[in-house]
Amino acid sequence: MCGIFGAFRRHGAFRDEELNSFQNACDVIAHRGPDSSGVQSFNTSQGDENQSNLFFGHRRLAILDLDAASNQPFERDGLSMIFNGEVFNFKELRDEMAGDYAFTTTSDTEVILRAYQKYGTACFGKFNGMWALAIY
Numbered sequence: 001m002c003g004i005f006g007a008f009r010r011h012g013a014f015r016d017e018e019l020n021s022f023q024n025a026c027d028v029i030a031h032r033g034p035d036s037s038g039v040q041s042f043n044t045s046q047g048d049e050n051q052s053n054l055f056f057g058h059r060r061l062a063i064l065d066l067d068a069a070s071n072q073p074f075e076r077d078g079l080s081m082i083f084n085g086e087v088f089n090f091k092e093l094r095d096e097m098a099g100d101y102a103f104t105t106t107s108d109t110e111v112i113l114r115a116y117q118k119y120g121t122a123c124f125g126k127f128n129g130m131w132a133l134a135i136y
Contacts, residue, residue, distance in 0.1 A: 002072075002084040003032030005057035006134050013051030014041070026057035033059025035066075040073040040080060042136055054136060058082045070107035081113050085131030093126060 005025050007014070014022075023039060030037070037059050041052035058072040064086070073080045087093070090108035093115055101114045108129075115123035116135055 001032065002061050003029035003059040004082045004084045004132065004134070005029065005055075006082065007055040008044075009053040013043070013053050014055065019052070019055065022055045022057060026059060029059050033061045035062040036060035036068065036071045038071055038073050042080070044136070056080065056082045056134060056136070065105055065107035065109075067105060067107075070105045070109050072109065074107075074109050074113060076110070076113050077117065079113060079117065079135055081109070081116075081133060081135045083109050083112060083131060083133040085129060085133075087112060087127045087129040087131060089126075089128040 005022065007022055019041060026037060026039060039055070039057045042054040043052050044054050056073045060071055062070070072082050074083070087108045090111040094103060094111045097111070097114055097118055100118060103110055103114070112123070112127070112133065113135070115126060119126065
């Protein structure tokens with residue numbers, strides 16, 4: 001399975017050495033996802049745009065969808081997500097939402113993010129599988 005890493009600081013921004021250590025943490029779990037890696041940092045406060053207080057890291061083990069378009073952090077419409085696991089019923093959910101979204105991948109990752117957009121946190125009750133995720 002993939003590997004995910006996240007960090008959040010409620011007050012203040014991460015220091016450069018912390019961001020470097022987060023990148024190193026993602027490298028430590030490279031065995032969890034040798035197919036791709038991605039990191040992203042965000043500023044969730046009203047401070048300096050160049051500072052971040054939220055970090056997402058992902059190591060991808062591509063199994064269901066081998067296309068690089070499904071690499072993570074995965075972004076759509078201002079949302080970003082890291083995800084590990086599998087939603088077994090993602091094809092049925094995709095069919096259910098086909099009239100609402102133009103899907104560009106065949107991944108369960110995109111279905112999860114679109115389900116969150118459509119149903120909010122109620123989407124989690126629709127998922128059949130084993131997973132962990134973070135959405136910002």
